Structure formats: structure tokens, C-alpha cells
Amino acid sequence: MVQARRREGDPQDLSDEGRAELVVHLVPMRRRHLRSVLRIEAQVYPRPWSLGLFMSELALRNSRVYYVARIEGVVVGYGGLMVSGDDGHITTLAVDPAWHRRRLASRVLLALVREGIARGVASLTLEVRVGNVAAQELYRQFGFAPAGIRKNYYIETNEDALVMWAHDVDGAEYRRRLDAIEAGIPGVTLLHDGRSLEDGAGGDDVPPAGGTARP
Secondary structure, three states: OEEEOOOOOHHHHHOOOEEEEEOEEEEOOOOHHHHHHHHHHHHHHHHHHHHHHHHHHHHHOEEEEEEEEOOOOOOEEEEEEEEOOOEEEEEEEEEEEOOOOOOOOHHHHHHHHHHHHHOOEEEEEEEEEEOHHHHHHHHOOOOOOEEEEEEEEOOOOOEEEEEEEOOOOHHEEEEEEEHHHHHOOOOOEEEOOOEEEEHHHOOOOOOOOEEOOOO
8 A cells, every 4th residue: 555645734835915927737646756756755754655656556557546736837736646446545745945925736536536437436545644633624625524634644754644535526416626626726737738727637648544544
């Protein structure tokens, strides 16, 4: 399993004042992005994923979805999803600390969720540190609710993980929730082929809380 971790819910990431002009491009993660991804990893996680782990995840294209967020060509965030049957597991979600306050985590998570639904996912899960209240609030906005505790899940800090689930994500009500979230995000979010997120995730070359999950 790829252990899930999340820094996307930092309070700075939830504020969007003055960011209406921002243009964010979401691109399927590729090997060429990994130098930048590893740089962010080292900044936000006490136990960062290795190059080899990312490479092994990217090789599993039938069951993994990974996006990077870029602003003016610079990778500023990323996230991943593992698909298993009709369940999806958010494996990782992170934002460069220098680029907080742009709702980047929300943009990436929105794209991951929509791509998961397109692949037949009906339920989503993730793990988040019990003390990371800001991240939990972000996930609640996406319909995730607490479902249990995993003791000492984060070995490097001996912290417990809160397991969260969102069900019936393939229904009309959840689709309306996603539309409302997108409407509240300032600026423009484009997929790698130039389409708006509201037109659906995907494109011509579509991919650590689960597989090894980490928030």
C-alpha cells in the first residue's frame, strides 16, 4: 500500500482573497515533473516519498491517477488517486508552501474526484492526521465523513489517522456539490488539453491518503 498523507488543508490554502486572476493548469504527472514534485515532498512531509515510489505509482496507469498543478510552467502542487473496483483512495495531496492561499488543493482534488467518477468510482476514502483540522474541513467540503481511527498510522510522528469516506459520489447530488465547490474557486483552472474542469477530467494522455496513503 502507498501510505497517504495530506498538507492540502493548511489554513493558507483555504483563503482565496485577491486570487481571481490566477490561471492554474492541471497536467497528468509524468517523470519529467518528478524533480519538482520531490522538492515539494521534502518541504511538506517528514517522510517524503522516494523517486522510485513515484515511478512505481506512475507505471500503474490502469489503477492510478496523478495530476500536477502548474502556474506559468512551475509545478506548485500535486495529488493522486488509486482506483480499486468502485472505490477510490486519495493517495497523496500536497501544495508548495510558497503557493498557499490559491485553493490549489481544492483544484487538484476536484480533478481527481471527477476522474475517479469517470472511471466508475462510487465511494472515496482517505486518511488524514487527527490533528490536521484544516485538512479535515477541506475533505468535509467534498463530502468526506469520519469512519474510524488507525492508531499510530503515521510512523514517523506516531500520530493516529482519521479515516474518512465519501459515498454515492457518482450521483446527481454529489455532482451538484462538486459544481458548487468549483464555482467558489477563483481564477481559471484548465486541464492539460485546455478544457475547463467543468467539462470533465481526462484528455489525451491521462495517471501519497491509500495505496501507500498519506495526508
